[in-house]
Amino acid sequence: MMGGLGALDLLGLLLRIVLPLSATLTPANPPLPVKFLQALQAAEQTLSLGERKAFIIRLRDEPLATYAGQVPGLEATSLHAAPHNQREGKLDVHSPASQRYMAYLEQRHAAFLHELQQRLPRVQVFRHYHIVLNGLVALVPPEDIPALISHPDVSALLPIVEYELTAEPAAPPVLDVSNDLMGIPAVWEMLGGRENAGRGVKIGILDTGVDFSNPMFHDPTLPPPPGFPRGDLALATSKVIVAKVIRSIFDETDARLDPGHRTAQDLVGHGSHVASCAAGATVSLEGIPGARPVTLSGVAPKAYIGSYRIFAPRAFTDNVVAAIEEAVQDGMDILNMSFGPRTPPTTDPSLNAQVIAVNNAARAGVLSVIAAGNKGLSPPFNSAGGTIGGAAESSEALTVGASTNLHVSDGIERAALRLEERDLEISGIRGANGAAPFPAQLAGPLVDVDRIDGEASGLLCDPLPAGSLRGALALIHGALVLIQRGICTFQTKVTNAAQAGAIAAVIYNSPEGGDQPFRMDLQGAPLPALSIAHSDGLKLKAVLAQDFARERLTFARLFIQEPRTFPDVPNLLAYFSSRGPSNDYQIKPDVVTVGTGSYAAVQDDDPRGENRFPSSPPDIGQRP
Incomplete structure (x- = not known):
């Protein structure tokens, strides 16, 4: 066997010459030459840890969310093939059929892992997926890539990239004026009042965590649903019913990691801000020093929040996909992802693990609301010339751009x-x-x-x-x-x-x-x-x-002192908001809403000492 990436480069050159342009790709089991070419591209795009390349190894069997009964003796689990396999309109991951298929996947993973240890002992496996993606996270020596991709159970190697919260000083909607600007009070009236908005809905926030002590994340009148809270019960509340931290292999393997990044507590403020915009409880800031004397609430103040801290302190494809899977398993109705890839993603969204997970979460009945991004007009971030990237390209996601508010703040504390x-x-x-x-x-x-x-x-x-x-x-x-x-x-x-x-x-x-x-x-x-x-x-x-x-x-x-605000012209596309088309020429974003002039909850528990309601939280990033 030829060793090193030089062999892969040569292989890629030969494949580019001999591979027919009309080759038909079958995602579950593409032809071997196509798998080699895709593996070459993934190796160029993915990150390394030490001398090994980090991949998500996608396996041939369908995940739980899309399984249509192909295995003899195991009935279908997907909502499309088995509409009865649902609970509250979402995939029932705990049904007998789902549990039997999950056990089958676990057995298949165990057999694959055993064979992997025998044939390629230097490959290190860290995490398994079964629900929205069937695969596992592994660190692979470059010289082992050809043998790995040749395995009949391996469908593809998917690259792992890093994500970022911000590229511009932008922020989620400012709650004391933007709810009116977006017409939210009319929606509240149709629901019988703000006190009914979001009642019973579970919103998963994949972000930096939340500040569990913030009053916008407490509602003594809101009893948690059966089986909740989950995760860190010392932090979770009757409102924030999930408190979990999910780290990437890049941080999980770092022995020097600050202990603060091993908890679900928000140490940045971004996740607290996003969560309060979506579902923060109604609070009055009258009489609070340094706060504007206004009443705030999220769009859906009676919704539950599931907090999945993925920036701990960094976020990568592997833990983002794990959090999506965890949120689907926890029964979230909606997922919010207000972040994007730090570097341009793969040109083929079908080989983007986060896109796959988001689309399959939708097939499981869980909608993902994803920020378009903060890349603005230029330079192009994808092969189609747009600045949309990452899961914002998902065909089944609701991708949201940013528009201007009635006012802005200078952000000075x-x-x-x-x-x-x-x-x-x-x-x-x-x-x-x-x-x-x-x-x-x-x-x-x-x-x-x-x-x-x-x-x-x-x-x-x-x-x-x-x-x-x-x-x-x-x-x-x-x-x-x-x-x-x-x-x-x-x-x-x-x-x-x-x-x-x-x-x-x-x-x-x-x-x-x-x-x-x-x-x-x-x-x-x-x-x-x-x-x-x-x-x-x-x-x-x-x-x-x-x-x-x-x-x-x-x-x-x-x-x-309270923050200073200045009038602005509303309902204009924000200069930083990413534009389409996507890599596969979809029209994106799907909708645009208020995304400037932030004034909502943030955290105040980390050593930096931010005020709980500042004019603009630090490093606030992309958001719906």
């Missing part, structure tokens, strides 16, 4: 410092990635660190004596400290302030930076921090100098 006695209020930008959420408000004496850090011009790049701020002021609750930007990192400045006893840091821009706004990466520093303009810092220094001369303290209050 603001806070303000107020000196009540001077009637002086200064607005700034909250530091990102701190060790704790930015507090709604806090108060204390304001101290210019320039007066206590020697000749360092208030930069606080060197530690002060421990507790020096508290000792100097004789206040056990510490102080807010005014620090100048420059020389060292924000993390260093804020950490030094914390060690000296401060409770917050106010960092004004350097003379070189002037009044240019800047956002600070605190890199886990322990205190909340606010960045302000250079001129505002000089104003505060002048006030502090006057009060110091009078031997009096200057008291300040730090508090979160």
